[in-house]
Amino acid sequence: MIKSIKKSLVACFCISLIMGCTAKQTIITNKTNAFVKGADIGWLPQMEATGFKFYNNNGIEEDCFKILKDHGINTIRLRTWVNPSNDKASGHCSAAETVEMAQRAKKWGMRVMIDFHYSDSWADPGKQKKPKAWEGHDFPTLLKDVYSYTESVMTDLKNAGIYPEWVQVGNETAEGMIYPEGKTSNWSQLSQLINKGYDAVKKVSPATKVILHLDQGDNNNRFRTWFDNAALHGAKFDVIGLSYYPFWLDGKPDYTKSIDDLAYNLNDMAKRFNKEVMIVEIGNEVNKVQNTYDMLIAAMQKVKDVPSKKGLGVIYWEPEGAQSWSHYALSAWGNDGKPSKALDAFLKF
Structure with a gap:
């Protein structure tokens, strides 16, 4: 036998x-054992469509993907929304656009992560609004919605030759997703929604690892409470994803005040649940270049120090989203179209 x-x-x-x-x-696609040095660049299609130009350190116009790769980026994270608008700030990121972006990432030899928001727009701790097309559906139908949508996007990626190395089922789901049915006040239903997403991913691409993702990566109590409940209710996942934005932490705008708490949480999650961990979102003030550089070095080292190689890597959220275009203060790109020197931190790992 x-x-x-x-x-x-x-x-x-x-x-x-x-x-x-x-x-x-x-x-x-493009799987390696290399430390993940990533960028979430969901804004890129809109930036290109509105005429924003990207320049390398020497002031020569280049494809943003090439500039990122030249700064050590080896992984691209892409969000996908169900029926998004065409709004510059809150639109795009349709399944079709996500597939196109994944193909570009593959062309540049980069690894791919897909982030399902299960919404028509931003999903985060402050809002997890269900897609308009799913409104009025009873819970059994919502379960079918999650499965069929996830399977459909994964199949579109597969048909384009893309098998993502990681897929997030939900984005920053500290209080749940697909409100109100999937709130953490009803973990039984939330776990079922998560598992429908997990099962759909695995059906199309069994080797893809599924991530569950929370914000406040330095907050160990937040993570213990959430993942203890996830385990208790049978939610399925392979990797624990964290966001880390010192700028948004009350009383801790400087990373030096929270980096050790981040390290403790990374190690505790890996040991407590015997799972790999990854910072899937990170960012710091674009105008504090040295501080952002130092933060990235420190965060990557903390992830790399997680025992048994369970620390997978670090992904910057929208580094290319120059403030002049996005009005977002935590990018890593100048208004002159050039990358911030903070991105050089990725070349150190």
């Missing part, structure tokens, strides 16, 4: 080298 299984595996491997695996085997 063992010999026959080995022969089958060898045969599948040999065939896959020639024509790609079929059925249950998944090839993760």
Whole structure:
């Protein structure tokens, strides 16, 4: 029996080298064991569509992907919304646009993470509004909505030759997702919604790792409470994702006041749940270049120090989102179209 299984595996491997695996085997696009140095660049299509130009350190216009790669970025994170508008700040990020962006990332040899918001616009701790097309649906129908939408986007990616290495089921879901049915006040329902997303991801791409993601990465009590409940109610996941924005932490705008708490939480989560951990969102003030550089160095080192190589990496949220275009103060890009020197931190790892 063992010999026959080995022969089958060898045969599948040999065939896959020639024509790609079929059925249950998944090839993760551009998978490596390298430390993740990432950028979430969901704004990029809008920036390009509105004429924003990107320049390298020498002032030469280049593709934003190339500039990021030249600064050490090896991973691209992309959000996807169900039926978004065309608004510059709160639109785009449709499934079709996400697939196009993933293809560009693949072209540049980058790894891909997909972030399902399960909304038509931003989903975060302050808002988790269900898509308009899902309004009025009873809970059993919502479960089908989550599964079919997730499966559809994953299938579109697969058909384009993209098997994401990671997929987030929900974005910063500290209080749940798809309100009101999926609030943490009803963990039984929330866990079912999570598991529908998880199952749909695994059906299309079994090797893709599913991330559950909370904000306030330095807040160990927040993470223990949430993931203890997730485990208690049978929510399925492979990786614990954290956001870390010192700027938004009350009384701790300087990263030096929270970085040790972040490290403690990373280590505790990895040990307590025997899971890999990753900072999937990070950012700091664009006008404090040295401080942001130092924060990135410190955060990457804390992740890398997690025992048993369970610390996967760090992803900057919208580094290319220059404040003159986005009005966002935590990018890592100048209004002159050039990357901030803070991004050089990624070249150190």
